[in-house]
Amino acid sequence: MADFLHQLWIARFALTQGLILTLWLSLVSIIAGTLLGIMGGVALTYGGRLVRWPVRAMVDALRGIPVLVLILAVFYLLTFAGINFTAVESGLIALSLFSGAHMAEIVRGALSAIPAGQIDAGKALGLSSFRIFALVLLPQAARMIMPVWINTGAELVKTSTLLSVIGTGELLFRTQEVIGRNFMTLEFYSFAGALYFLINFSIEQLGQAISRRVGNPADIQAR
């Protein structure tokens, strides 16, 4: 144990850097994924055939292939196409696409659960389509989405570990580097696991607190 603590002290900066990168990657990809997801969800719910079908095909394809394949494909294809992105950048693209596809499906579910009468009422009040969306639909959808959205955030923290495979220096990658130096495999993988657990457990608790306050369990079933 003393030996482990000593090694942990030596590795403190590397692991902290990794932890920060993990949090940053998760945060950026959840924001980008949410924006993509809102656009995708709106397209899926209100778009005409010409919009809806390509978006549906893309969302289904992104949800049907494993994230690891998506990450490796984006990483290798971008490099091969001569576009020089760093591992972090192509990892972010892959994670954002992945979370965007899932969010699109969630947003579509929430939007289609809002009664059509709400839109009619907005029109009757003379609101523009944008205002109907921003003032009438989005607040109601956001409330329904909240618990699932937080869940997606926790999933993304876990998924970000896959970026260690393409050499992104996030927490798992840094842990592997540390293990490469001191061979304390069990200790440091457990330590990384405990850190991930703490992050996700906090997100889970936060999510439960929020959905107790704002959520209505009857509104949306956790998919």
Place this chain on the structure above:
Amino acid sequence: MGYSFNFGVIWARVDVFLLGLALGLALALAALVIGTVLGLAAAFAAEAGGVRRKLVAVYVSLFRNMPLLVIVLLVYFGLPQWGVTFGKIESFILALAVYSGAYLTEVFRAGLSGVPKGVTDAGRAMGLGRLPLLWLIVLPIMLRNCLPALGTTFISLFKDTSLAAVIAVPELTYEARKLNTETFRVAEAWATASVLYLATCLLIAAALRFAERRFPKF
């Protein structure tokens, strides 16, 4: 960019790719079976209340909040430090099973609460003992209730088998990556892997819809 597609390299190894796909399915199936046993045991243990309920809560919370890749690496590289050594495939199945068991516990607990109380009362009134009641009445109704969730779990487990590539289990993702690095047919390798995964997921989903129609809900 002057890239000409050449699917000949894929065709030359089509057997390797298909074997990789089959291995992925087998891994997912094995993990689902073990995970189902774990999940059922945990769900019934939680039903008993007390300490057992708390232990189950810890198990579920622990493995749902830990990344699968960390569990896989912990089992394959970490456990040998305690003298517990498994092969690549066994390690991966074990990790995936424990991971899925946590999710399946929740699935089964929901399914269990969906068994109408009147049915178990009726069984008891007919003089069924604890085990026959469980085996003949509760389990069939509950498993049917859980069928859709079990199906989606199987699909996501199948997608998760791609992580086995990280510990060099020769499944589809591993083969695609190998082809990528050996021949530089980047686009072909990943297009083939993606299409195979996607098609398999769609097939499983279709089979599931068929099964749900075939066995009507109680």
